[in-house]
Amino acid sequence: MRSHFHRFDKQQGICTTKDLPALLRCCGFAPSKSMLSLYQEEIDDAGGLMSFGTFLGYCYRCREFTSEVTLKDLLGFCRSLEREGQEDGTLSVKALRNLLLNVGEPFSAEEMESFLRDFADSEEQSVDYEHFLQTVSAAEAIPVTQDSDRE
Structure with missing residues (x-):
């Protein structure tokens, strides 16, 4: 922090x-x-x-005020957003941008650009969500936990 x-x-x-x-x-x-x-x-x-x-x-x-969410929960959510037939652990920049700008508390344009700079593959126009979630869940302030027993 x-x-x-x-x-x-x-x-x-x-x-x-x-x-x-x-x-x-x-x-x-x-x-x-x-x-x-x-x-x-x-x-x-x-x-x-x-x-x-x-x-x-x-x-x-x-x-x-933050409810605890497991890494498994987040991975499952992201997998549900992948295009059928393209289950490769990535989400399109377009889909992720739409989600982060329009759902819940939206990112600002500046936050979105910073996020994409840090995590998007510009050639593929995609984000490796597994890498992203592993990175953010490793941060000390984020209440995301590994929970392999949870279904």
Whole structure:
């Protein structure tokens, strides 16, 4: 989480209110718009800036509202989105972009481009979702667990 914070930190250990949504998403959280509005209002009331410690507090609060999902659950969901006959562990960039921009709390255009830079194969126009899910589930703040016994 510290490395994500430092990517947005432009003021020696301080980030702004506008950085919070992208920061939380980088750490694997998916706060609702109402949660973000509340958190941003709190930060604005305190001067519009937050330290790493303050950011950790918001991560903790987000984690309280995040239900635990297993890696197996996420892999199953992604497999269900693959095109029939092309079960190769990838999703098209077009399908994934549509999903992430239009379902639930949507990614911003900036978040989407960052995601694609990090995980898309530009030649194939696809994302290896197994690699992506393994990468994000390894992050310390993401409540995704390996659960081989769960059906």
